[in-house]
Amino acid sequence: xxxxxxxxxxxxxxxxxxxxxxxxxxxxxxxxxxxxxxxxxxxxxxxxxxxxxxxxxxxxxxxxxxxxxxxxxxxxxxxxxxxxxxxxxxxxxxxxxxxxxxxxxxxxxxxxxxxxxxxxxxxxxxxxxxxxxxxxxxxxxxxxxxxxxxxxxxxxxxxxxxxxxxxxxxxxxxxxxxxxxxxxxxxxxxxxxxxxxxxxxxxxxxxxxxxxxxxxxxxxxxxxxx
Amino acid sequence: xxxxxxxxxxxxxxxxxxxxxxxxxxxxxxxxxxxxxxxxxxxxxxxxxxxxxxxxxxxxxxxxxxxxxxxxxxxxxxxxxxxxxxxxxxxxxxxxxxxxxxxxxxxxxxxxxxxxxxxxxxxxxxxxxxxxxxxxxxxxxxxxxxxxxxxxxxxxxxxxxxxxxxxxxxxxxxxxxxxxxxxxxxxxxxxxxxxxxxxxxxxxxxxxxxxxxxxxxxxxxxxxxx
Numbered sequence: 205x206x207x208x209x210x211x212x213x214x215x216x217x218x219x220x221x222x223x224x225x226x227x228x229x230x231x232x233x234x235x236x237x238x239x240x241x242x243x244x245x246x247x248x249x250x251x252x253x254x255x256x257x258x259x260x261x262x263x264x265x266x267x268x269x270x271x272x273x274x275x276x277x278x279x280x281x282x283x284x285x286x287x288x289x290x291x292x293x294x295x296x297x298x299x300x301x302x303x304x305x306x307x308x309x310x311x312x313x314x315x316x317x318x319x320x321x322x323x324x325x326x327x328x329x330x331x332x333x334x335x336x337x338x339x340x341x342x343x344x345x346x347x348x349x350x351x352x353x354x355x356x357x358x359x360x361x362x363x364x365x366x367x368x369x370x371x372x373x374x375x376x377x378x379x380x381x382x383x384x385x386x387x388x389x390x391x392x393x394x395x396x397x398x399x400x401x402x403x404x405x406x407x408x409x410x411x412x413x414x415x416x417x418x419x420x421x422x423x424x425x426x427x428x429x430x
Numbered sequence: 431x432x433x434x435x436x437x438x439x440x441x442x443x444x445x446x447x448x449x450x451x452x453x454x455x456x457x458x459x460x461x462x463x464x465x466x467x468x469x470x471x472x473x474x475x476x477x478x479x480x481x482x483x484x485x486x487x488x489x490x491x492x493x494x495x496x497x498x499x500x501x502x503x504x505x506x507x508x509x510x511x512x513x514x515x516x517x518x519x520x521x522x523x524x525x526x527x528x529x530x531x532x533x534x535x536x537x538x539x540x541x542x543x544x545x546x547x548x549x550x551x552x553x554x555x556x557x558x559x560x561x562x563x564x565x566x567x568x569x570x571x572x573x574x575x576x577x578x579x580x581x582x583x584x585x586x587x588x589x590x591x592x593x594x595x596x597x598x599x600x601x602x603x604x605x606x607x608x609x610x611x612x613x614x615x616x617x618x619x620x621x622x623x624x625x626x627x628x629x630x631x632x633x634x635x636x637x638x639x640x641x642x643x644x645x646x647x648x649x650x651x652x653x654x655x656x
Binding site for chain 1: 435454455457458459461462464465466468469470471472473474476478479480481482483485486487488489490492493494495496497498500501502503504515516517518519521523524525526547548549550551552553554555558559560561563564565566567568571580582583584585586587588589590593596636
């Protein structure tokens with residue numbers, strides 16, 4: 205199903221149009237990220253809380269006036285520019301995602317520096333172990349596919365050496381070896397005092413990406429045209 | 431550091447007061463959850479998007495008028511009622527958290543049914559593998575501690591059998607065995623077509639919970655009174 209977004213048909217977006225959309229969609233999601241943090245940390249009384257809630261509900265009603273019928277999905281245009289704005293770890297439009305900006309060095313190492321605050325808490329003052337898993341899974345999956353071939357997680361093993369302090373963290377990953385459709389990736393998280401979590405993952409090329417006759421970005425069945 | 435919340439000192443909250451606060455704080459976070467979804471799926475143009483963003487920024491400014499100095503932390507009152515409103519997987523006030531409501535059966539099995547939409551997407555139309563890890567890590571950690579003894583993740587191994595469809599999922603876990611300070615927990619996720627992810631975890635009682643002279647809910651150092 206094709207949709208109109210900011211006056212453009214999503215299937216026909218040029219890279220310049222994708223970037224024009226991102227110029228106002230990214231600040232919207234950044235505002236929601238700030239709101240998520242402020243919501244957790246608010247000490248307003250009931251009356252003040254209800255005033256804030258009314259503003260939020262007004263914003264939601266405005267946005268609900270024109271919506272995609274389902275999740276955002278993954279898109280690639282004719283220029284090879286891809287965008288996955290809804291991704292739970294890296295999506296530009298997803299306020300749950302930090303989002304992760306990934307850097308690729310010449311040796312094939314992928315890294316990301318993140319500032320994770322109150323919304324990512326598990327043990328008091330520390331990163332939730334499951335959020336550590338989320339950011340590692342995501343970065344290691346990208347490492348496996350190296351931006352070219354899609355890869356989904358087969359197995360992921362995480363060793364938590366100690367609690368990760370909230371604040372600035374560094375996530376990194378690199379390919380250990382390839383075996384057929386499997387890519388073995390190593391990853392780790394460090395806070396300002398050093399490595400806190402180590403991970404190993406086996407990533408698998410999905411069946412639809414092994415057969416060149418299948419489009420690289422399939423529409424999920426519930427979003428297909430009837 | 432003690433703070434005033436809705437007119438109460440958090441260190442002195444009775445269970446009835448905790449529940450009175452939750453009665454208006456939970457709907458606030460639910461509104462933010464709806465906003466997160468609407469933000470990802472909006473197809474409004476730039477003008478409409480900026481109107482919605484202005485409402486969101488007004489809400490954030492209201493909430494920023496009175497805030498905790500840092501993350502929410504974990505609290506327990508004299509009646510033994512605990513609350514961790516900011517938790518990334520289960521926090522009542524954290525819009526990133528689905529949140530997870532856990533059920534405990536008589537055999538010690540812990541389960542949770544969740545409706546996960548556009549904000550939890552990884553592969554198109556499917557659950558992000560890292561979100562699967564987040565909900566499993568959380569549920570299995572609670573399973574390990576059985577609501578009594580704190581436990582943090584030591585190692586977690588996830589096997590992704592196939593992609594999990596977005597929508598209603600079921601997460602469950604149970605203790606396989608105990609060995610000293612370690613608890614071995616098994617968990618899995620199922621969508622409407624069956625099991626999609628299997629997990630094994632080793633959870634470890636933190637040092638501060640092995641020594642009864644240390645309070646069970648320590649204040650993180652950056653929130654301690656000077």
